Amino acid sequence: MLFVCCDETIPRESQLVLALKTLCGFSTAEIALRLFTSGANVYKRLARARDRLREVPPDVETPPLDTLRSRLSSVHAVLYLLFNEGYLSAHAEQAIRRELCDEAIRLATLLAEHPAGAVPETFALLALMHLHAARLGARCDGTGGLLLLEEQDRSVWDRERMRLGAAWLERSAHGEVFSRFHAEAGIAAEHCFAPSFAATRWKEISDLYAMLERIDPSPLHIMNRAVAVAEWQGPKTGLALLQALTPPAWLAGSYLWDAVLGDLHRRAGNLVMAQQHKERALASAPTEAVRDLLRRRLAAAA
Numbered sequence: 230m231l232f233v234c235c236d237e238t239i240p241r242e243s244q245l246v247l248a249l250k251t252l253c254g255f256s257t258a259e260i261a262l263r264l265f266t267s268g269a270n271v272y273k274r275l276a277r278a279r280d281r282l283r284e285v286p287p288d289v290e291t292p293p294l295d296t297l298r299s300r301l302s303s304v305h306a307v308l309y310l311l312f313n314e315g316y317l318s319a320h321a322e323q324a325i326r327r328e329l330c331d332e333a334i335r336l337a338t339l340l341a342e343h344p345a346g347a348v349p350e351t352f353a354l355l356a357l358m359h360l361h362a363a364r365l366g367a368r369c370d371g372t373g374g375l376l377l378l379e380e381q382d383r384s385v386w387d388r389e390r391m392r393l394g395a396a397w398l399e400r401s402a403h404g405e406v407f408s409r410f411h412a413e414a415g416i417a418a419e420h421c422f423a424p425s426f427a428a429t430r431w432k433e434i435s436d437l438y439a440m441l442e443r444i445d446p447s448p449l450h451i452m453n454r455a456v457a458v459a460e461w462q463g464p465k466t467g468l469a470l471l472q473a474l475t476p477p478a479w480l481a482g483s484y485l486w487d488a489v490l491g492d493l494h495r496r497a498g499n500l501v502m503a504q505q506h507k508e509r510a511l512a513s514a515p516t517e518a519v520r521d522l523l524r525r526r527l528a529a530a531a
Contacts, residue, residue, distance in 0.1 A: 231336070232292065234278075235303035238285060243278035246271055248307040253329075259319045262515055263310050265479040297345035304340065305354055305410070308333050312358050316365070317375075317519075324375050324518035327365060334358045341397075352401035353410035356394045360417035363390035375522040379426040391421050412441035431461035448480050452489055464496035484513040484523070491527045503527065 234248035245264065249255040250271075257268045264271070292300075315329030337355045340346030367381040398414050415437045423429040438454035451474050459467025471490060480486050491506030507527040514520040 231304050231307055232297055232300050235300040235307070236281075237299060239278050239281050240274070241303060243274040243281070244303045245306055245310065246274040247278035248303075249310060250275055253307070253311050253314075255314065256319075258515075259314060262319045263314060265483060294345055301346060301348070301350070304346075305350060308337050308340070309354060309410075311336075312361070316361055319515050321516055324373065324516065325365060325368060330358070330362050330365065334362065349401045349404045349406040350408045350410055352397050353408055353414045356397035356401055356414040357410055357417055359390045359394035359397060360414060360421050363387040363394060363421055373518075375518050377522065377526060378420065383425070386421065394418065394421065407440075407444065409441055409445040412437050412444060416441075429460070431457050435461055448474055448476050449485075452476075452480070452486065455493070456489060459493055459496070464493045468493045468497060482513065484510045484515070484519070487513070488523055488527070491523075495527060 230252055231248055234252060235244045239247065242264070246260055249260050249263070250257075255263075257271050260271045261268050312330050312333035315326040315331075315333065318324060318326045318329075320326060334355070337351065337358060341351045341355055363386050364381065366387060367383070367385045368376055370376055394414070395418065398411075398418060401411055401414070416434050419430055419434050419437070435454055435457040438450050438457055442450040442454065451470060455467040455470040457467075458470060468490075471493070476486055487506040487510035491503050491510055494500075494506060495503035507523070510523050510527070511520055514523055
């Protein structure tokens with residue numbers, strides 16, 4: 230059914246909305262958050278997909294292998310978004326939805342075992358999922374509140390998940406393909422296998438974000454690279470990267486942008502700017518769990 234939703238005759242953005250709404254059970258608000266768009270745009274994209282399906286009813290029989298392969302990129306995107314919603318949920322009462330992560334891994338594993346999906350990009354996506362899932366048990370405190378990476382107890386990270394992630398990452402390296410999932414899995418591996426937060430190889434992470442930006446250009450990757458550079462070379466260097474970037478409206482209006490700027494300005498000693506960005510980040514944060522995390526992260530900007 231994922232491959233049916235990802236029919237090439239449906240616009241790519243509508244494919245994602247249709248699959249997330251119809252098959253994954255996402256709310257409109259959850260889809261809007263994941264795709265950095267508005268609820269109105271989600272409804273429009275869903276309507277386009279449904280109109281197209283009425284015009285040309287889908288063939289529910291298994292398509293030919295070449296057709297399946299042509300839809301693989303969109304299927305990867307849906308599974309990636311499904312996992313991300315589980316990893317940091319927009320649900321008001323659940324900061325982490327492990328069942329969504331497990332389902333995304335199950336489906337990606339099935340995909341990796343099918344001739345249409347047994348390609349390096351699928352293997353890298355699975356590596357990324359396993360490496361992130363390895364840290365799920367340490368991402369919340371005893372009350373269910375989210376913990377920063379530097380606050381997590383690394384001794385409870387799932388070593389079997391880490392092993393699986395490394396194995397899938399190694400398998401993904403065969404061939405000449407280097408996708409965004411390879412870069413993101415490499416970043417996740419750096420975090421997973423670092424002996425401590427302080428001993429993390431931030432230069433390598435910065436380099437991987439630079440590669441990710443070249444492969445799949447997005448201001449999100451530049452923003453994340455600035456965070457890594459700030460850990461490696463200091464907050465002023467990280468800020469310099471962001472000050473050279475004019476964020477599009479969808480990012481400038483996101484809590485992520487203000488959270489990163491608030492943190493870097495705080496660490497650079499620019500407390501007035503830090504406070505302004507902190508207030509905007511808290512106002513636009515999607516859930517109380519995220520707001521609590523931001524308050525702790527940006528506490529010095531109070």
